[in-house]
Amino acid sequence: MEFEHSAFQEMLSLGCTNKKNVIATFQAYLNLCEERKFWDVQFHNLKNENIVYLTAKEKKNDPYCNLYLIIPSKESINLGKLCSIQKQMCELHPHSEFKVILKDPDSTCTQYKLTKGLSILSLEVAKERKLSMEKHNYLQNEFNKMKQDLYTEVKHKLYENNSLQ
Structure with a gap:
């Protein structure tokens, strides 16, 4: 063409x-x-x-x-x-x-x-960031799994405290 x-x-x-x-x-x-x-x-x-x-x-x-x-x-x-x-x-x-x-x-x-200063991360920094993100995601997932149990337990304790009074 x-x-x-x-x-x-x-x-x-x-x-x-x-x-x-x-x-x-x-x-x-x-x-x-x-x-x-x-x-x-x-x-x-x-x-x-x-x-x-x-x-x-x-x-x-x-x-x-x-x-x-x-x-x-x-x-x-x-x-x-x-x-x-x-x-x-x-x-x-x-x-x-x-x-x-x-x-x-x-x-x-x-x-x-x-922007100016665009750069490639070193291998160590990239690995460190990846591990940090994986740890954050793991902790977030564990918290989400436990959240419902914690909510139920708190609700149960509040009910017990109210029924004792």
Whole structure:
């Protein structure tokens, strides 16, 4: 599928060999320009990652552009690569917010804002959090099992106390 649109041809000329990324980015470009009416929508090539990304302002007078990484929804991306891309893009465009657009085959574009400092947990911290959550869930389940018995016992004691008076 080839587009004759001048912006698409310009994106292709940036040197990105990842056709899926270029097509998804072009469709997101149209979404930002025509549907969302964003200002100053531009595309850029992050050569060492072989991707094309967008910058745009939501309002005409916004001082900084937002950064948009477009990912086709059927593709997967690991957190390490996403962190690397975010860091590189934010170094090129300081003071900009980093957003990911998941692009569905039906042209739906869903945006997610990612904050700086996104990081991968160490294995030890992840295990510790998992154990803590498991312990919390276990205690919650035990409490729920005992709750009815405790309620019945308290009710019985109150009844006994009332009948003795």
